Amino acid sequence: MRFLFKTTYRQDLGLFRDGVQRNWYVALGLGLLVLPALVPAYLVDISLVFIYGLCGVSLMVLAGYTGLVSLGHAAFLGIGAYAHVYFVQDLGLPWVISVALAAAVTAAAGVLVGLPALRMTGIYLTIATLAFALIIQEMLTRWEHVTHGLKGRPVDKPVIFGVSMANDAAFYFLCLVVLIGGLCLTANLLRSPTGRAWVAIRDSEIAAQSMGVNLARYKTLAFAYSAALMGVAGALFAHKIGFLAPDIFSVLLSIQFLLMVVVGGLGSLHGALFGATFVALLPVLISEARDRVPAWAGHVVAVAGKDAASATFLTLDRFVKQPGLEPGLFGLILVLFILFEPLGVYGRWRKVQVYFSTFPLYKRATFRRQKTYMRSERLR
Amino acid sequence: MTLLEARDLGINFGGIRALDGVSFAVEPGQVFTIIGPNGAGKTTIFNLISRIYDPTQGRLVYGGQDITRVPPHEIARRGIARTFQNIELFEHATVLQNLLLGRHAHARGHFAEELLFLPRVRARELAHREAVEKVIDFLDLQAHRDSLGVNLPYGVRKVVEMARALCTEPKLLLLDEPSSGLSVEETEDMAFWIQDIRALLGITVLMVEHDMSLVSAVSDRVLVLDYGRVLTQGTPREVQEHPEVVKAYLGG
Numbered sequence: 001m002r003f004l005f006k007t008t009y010r011q012d013l014g015l016f017r018d019g020v021q022r023n024w025y026v027a028l029g030l031g032l033l034v035l036p037a038l039v040p041a042y043l044v045d046i047s048l049v050f051i052y053g054l055c056g057v058s059l060m061v062l063a064g065y066t067g068l069v070s071l072g073h074a075a076f077l078g079i080g081a082y083a084h085v086y087f088v089q090d091l092g093l094p095w096v097i098s099v100a101l102a103a104a105v106t107a108a109a110g111v112l113v114g115l116p117a118l119r120m121t122g123i124y125l126t127i128a129t130l131a132f133a134l135i136i137q138e139m140l141t142r143w144e145h146v147t148h149g150l151k152g153r154p155v156d157k158p159v160i161f162g163v164s165m166a167n168d169a170a171f172y173f174l175c176l177v178v179l180i181g182g183l184c185l186t187a188n189l190l191r192s193p194t195g196r197a198w199v200a201i202r203d204s205e206i207a208a209q210s211m212g213v214n215l216a217r218y219k220t221l222a223f224a225y226s227a228a229l230m231g232v233a234g235a236l237f238a239h240k241i242g243f244l245a246p247d248i249f250s251v252l253l254s255i256q257f258l259l260m261v262v263v264g265g266l267g268s269l270h271g272a273l274f275g276a277t278f279v280a281l282l283p284v285l286i287s288e289a290r291d292r293v294p295a296w297a298g299h300v301v302a303v304a305g306k307d308a309a310s311a312t313f314l315t316l317d318r319f320v321k322q323p324g325l326e327p328g329l330f331g332l333i334l335v336l337f338i339l340f341e342p343l344g345v346y347g348r349w350r351k352v353q354v355y356f357s358t359f360p361l362y363k364r365a366t367f368r369r370q371k372t373y374m375r376s377e378r379l380r
Numbered sequence: 381m382t383l384l385e386a387r388d389l390g391i392n393f394g395g396i397r398a399l400d401g402v403s404f405a406v407e408p409g410q411v412f413t414i415i416g417p418n419g420a421g422k423t424t425i426f427n428l429i430s431r432i433y434d435p436t437q438g439r440l441v442y443g444g445q446d447i448t449r450v451p452p453h454e455i456a457r458r459g460i461a462r463t464f465q466n467i468e469l470f471e472h473a474t475v476l477q478n479l480l481l482g483r484h485a486h487a488r489g490h491f492a493e494e495l496l497f498l499p500r501v502r503a504r505e506l507a508h509r510e511a512v513e514k515v516i517d518f519l520d521l522q523a524h525r526d527s528l529g530v531n532l533p534y535g536v537r538k539v540v541e542m543a544r545a546l547c548t549e550p551k552l553l554l555l556d557e558p559s560s561g562l563s564v565e566e567t568e569d570m571a572f573w574i575q576d577i578r579a580l581l582g583i584t585v586l587m588v589e590h591d592m593s594l595v596s597a598v599s600d601r602v603l604v605l606d607y608g609r610v611l612t613q614g615t616p617r618e619v620q621e622h623p624e625v626v627k628a629y630l631g632g
Contacts (some may be wrong), residue, residue: 009506009510009513010506012476012509013502013505013506065398177450185495185496188494188495188496188497189494189495190450191497191505192494192497192501192505193480193483193484193487194491194494196473196477196481196484197471197481197484198482199470199472200470200473200481200484202470202472203469203470203471203472203473203529204468204469204470204471205468205470206432206464207464207468207469208454208470208481209430209432209452209453210430210432210452210461210610211461211480211481211482211484211485211544211548212453212455212456212457212484212485212548213455213484214451214453215452215453221491239573268470336571338609356537
């Protein structure tokens with residue numbers, strides 16, 4: 001087991017806990033650099049992981065750190081996507097400026113939702129954001145001369161400073177850079193007074209207020225910042241799917257975002273990324289399984305004999321081809337996590353880490369009290 | 381000059397008159413205690429001072445200024461900090477983060493600078509950290525610096541909450557039942573700390589308390605409330621011998 005020996009206050013201000021942790025991140029970065037060469041076929045899917053990662057960070061700031069649960073984040077994604085496409089394709093603005101403007105527009109929408117949020121808490125706020133999402137979806141359908149309504153509108157590949165990002169690897173790196181940028185800015189906020197004020201509001205509004213936190217200001221700020229991140233993600237998302245239609249930004253997508261932060265682990269940026277990986281890659285896994293099960297069946301028949309193997313694989317085949325498998329699995333996994341691991345994938349990851357670093361002295365009680373997190377999530 | 385003065389303070393919750401014409405004055409450097417049976421309106425006075433409730437009548441004057449209509453987050457900035465009867469720590473933050481939040485009154489938002497974590501932000505954070513460490517040393521919290529609020533024993537949480545209030549560098553500290561739930565030894569420690577806070581830090585203390593041994597040990601002046609009205613005021617000794625007080629506590 002390692003003990004961190006701190007000698008200056010500066011050590012508590014770093015983005016990384018210590019040199020070892022920093023080195024792991026550098027290694028991860030190098031891995032992501034060479035990834036396009038290793039799995040060229042999956043780059044588009046991995047780009048989606050990055051985009052969802054940004055969405056996850058956005059919702060994590062709001063739900064995980066400020067304690068304001070939103071069921072309307074797909075609407076912010078939609079606003080960002082449509083605004084960006086409008087600025088780039090209809091107004092012909094440069095890509096970077098267009099993304100910045102899209103973020104600003106989405107942030108303004110976030111403030112608009114945030115204002116009534118000052119008078120609402122918990123489940124009531126969640127319902128209000130849900131209503132907001134439905135209104136936005138309707139608006140995207142009706143405001144035809146900007147959004148092209150139900151006909152939808154195609155999205156060009158991004159061109160940044162005259163360089164086309166049309167190929168998959170270029171787009172992969174674009175998404176990666178934006179995600180890392182978003183993560184750094186968010187991590188900076190979280191180690192500053194603003195981030196502490198958010199956490200304070202989450203854990204006790206009355207105490208936060210008595211310590212001088214202006215609730216109105218910081219709740220609105222959380223909404224605006226979260227929405228701005230969502231706006232940037234929306235711009236990338238538009239390029240990723242290549243075609244915008246209002247029904248993409250449905251409540252189901254909002255629920256997926258919420259699933260992402262809960263399964264990943266509320267209250268940690270790691271969690272947002274774990275959750276995004278899970279939500280973006282599960283559909284890929286399912287479709288892979290659909291394609292491959294018959295082939296595996298062939299192999300197993302050759303090894304294990306006909307009857308037993310074919311019966312097993314017939315069942316498996318029927319299972320993976322079941323319609324609605326994806327939402328079903330999402331739901332099941334969400335329920336299992338809430339029951340058994342309220343701290344999400346990140347919580348599980350921490351336990352594994354602690355198990356090995358304290359081996360053989362690990363005791364389950366170390367984490368017993370932290371189970372209370374969900375309860376204090378305070379859906380009051 | 382009087383530090384805090386309540387003039388004819390009153391508040392109604394629906395048809396219930398929780399406070400009725402309460403007046404008192406806290407002088408700088410005093411330990412001023414409010415006692416009274418359950419439901420007498422003690423914590424309500426605190427909630428009026430920290431501006432969580434709006435009084436239906438009367439005024440609060442602090443340091444010569446009327447604070448009856450000041451927004452609640454302004455109160456800390458003016459030098460009034462408080463603790464809560466049922467401990468309101470930020471449970472999923474470390475003790476250090478809890479105390480740093482106590483510095484919030486001195487940390488004006490600089491959103492753009494914080495996004496980029498400019499050297500200026502870092503310098504301010506270090507300054508806050510130094511101020512926090514002084515409080516940690518003062519209240520002997522070194523061992524708990526990195527513990528999460530939820531994982532702390534009850535007695536330590538009470539101390540952390542008091543530390544958080546001290547981090548705002550208050551002129552007036554409101555302690556809501558500092559000894560409730562504490563053991564005899566912890567209550568004695570609390571008495572010493574309250575005396576130190578007054579003597580070493582020069583902070584005026586206004587507290588609500590039930591434990592009469594603690595009240596007599598530290599208070600300069602005691603106010604007795606019953607059913608939202610002031611029964612009497614005076615030194616701890618005078619108050620304990622007052623026939624009305626005996627009647628309110630023992631019935632009669």
